[in-house]
Amino acid sequence: xxxxxxxxxxxxxxxxxxxxxxxRANWIGLGVLALPTLLISIDVFVMLLALPHVAADxxxxxxxxxxxxxxxxxxxxxxxxTMGTLGDRIGRRRLLLIGATAFGLASVxxxxxxxxxxxxxxxxxxxxxxx
Numbered sequence: 001x002x003x004x005x006x007x008x009x010x011x012x013x014x015x016x017x018x019x020x021x022x023x024r025a026n027w028i029g030l031g032v033l034a035l036p037t038l039l040i041s042i043d044v045f046v047m048l049l050a051l052p053h054v055a056a057d058x059x060x061x062x063x064x065x066x067x068x069x070x071x072x073x074x075x076x077x078x079x080x081x082t083m084g085t086l087g088d089r090i091g092r093r094r095l096l097l098i099g100a101t102a103f104g105l106a107s108v109x110x111x112x113x114x115x116x117x118x119x120x121x122x123x124x125x126x127x128x129x130x131x
Contacts, residue, residue, distance in 0.1 A: 036100060043107055044072060060116035068116060071124045 047054075047069065055065050087095040110122030 036096065039100070039103070040076070043103075047072070054119065055116075058114070058116045058119060060119075064116040064120070067120045071120050075124045 051065060051069065054060070054068070058064075060068065083095065083099070106122055110119055113119040113122050
């Protein structure tokens with residue numbers, strides 16, 4: 001197969017010339033897979049911005065502030081392999097929907113926490129569900 005035949009296989013002819021086949025579906029798939037990561041990033045960023053106010057309202061000292069911020073990443077990284085295995089067993093789409101729903105509920109619970117310990121526990125739950 002020469003280069004021009006390969007080009008015809010990989011490209012489709014449109015009114016405005018040649019364009020790659022299936023690229024739109026690839027970009028849509030990438031966008032769908034990036035949405036949960038965006039959700040996690042936004043949650044961490046909002047917590048980072050709100051940490052001074054949260055610490056003042058809850059009376060958290062420096063160590064408790066570190067736990068409030070860091071427990072999320074610890075739980076996320078710890079459960080990543082476990083949730084991958086569970087996704088293989090029950091289905092990745094189902095696990096993604098369950099995890100996103102539970103993550104949202106855990107984030108709401110963290111928003112209404114009244115003590116630094118409760119906030120850290122809620123963040124741990126959200127981190128484990130984000131995996």
